[in-house]
Amino acid sequence: MEDCIFCKIIAGDIPSQKVYEDEYVLAFRDVNPVCAFHVLVVPKIHICCANKITEENSLYVAKIFEAIAKITKAEGIAEDGYRVINNCGTHGGQTVKHLHFHILGGEQLPMNIL
Ligand code: 5GP
Ligand code: ZN
Numbered sequence: 001m002e003d004c005i006f007c008k009i010i011a012g013d014i015p016s017q018k019v020y021e022d023e024y025v026l027a028f029r030d031v032n033p034v035c036a037f038h039v040l041v042v043p044k045i046h047i048c049c050a051n052k053i054t055e056e057n058s059l060y061v062a063k064i065f066e067a068i069a070k071i072t073k074a075e076g077i078a079e080d081g082y083r084v085i086n087n088c089g090t091h092g093g094q095t096v097k098h099l100h101f102h103i104l105g106g107e108q109l110p111m112n113i114l
Contacts, residue, residue: 001046006098024063036106047099050088077105
């Protein structure tokens with residue numbers, strides 16, 4: 001989709017620090033990390049937000065969570081644990097309108113919501 005930063009990253013038009021890729025999913029380091037390990041996992045099709053997950057596209061969401069299990073294991077943060085966050089819409093604080101899940105970890109996270 002035109003004018004979508006994450007579609008441009010998927011297309012390779014904007015560089016990113018890739019940590020994982022398969023047919024369905026791309027994962028890359030957040031440009032503005034909020035903790036020691038901060039990776040974004042996105043579907044390789046444009047889905048604007050969690051409100052638009054349907055029976056037709058939910059395979060991408062399943063693949064995202066499969067990827068999260070692989071990434072956290074490969075990066076050595078699975079055992080200590082991590083947090084997965086999806087921000088949706090205005091109240092959720094979503095700034096990039098392409099569905100994405102934040103993986104946060106690599107250190108003890110605050111017990112309140114980030
Ligand atoms: P949101 O607030 O929408 O849940 O999160 C969007 C995230 O995307 C933010 O944490 C922000 O730092 C990250 N981000 C925005 N633009 C870019 C970019 O061009 N490259 C990367 N790697 N991350 C980005
Ligand atoms: Zn997009």
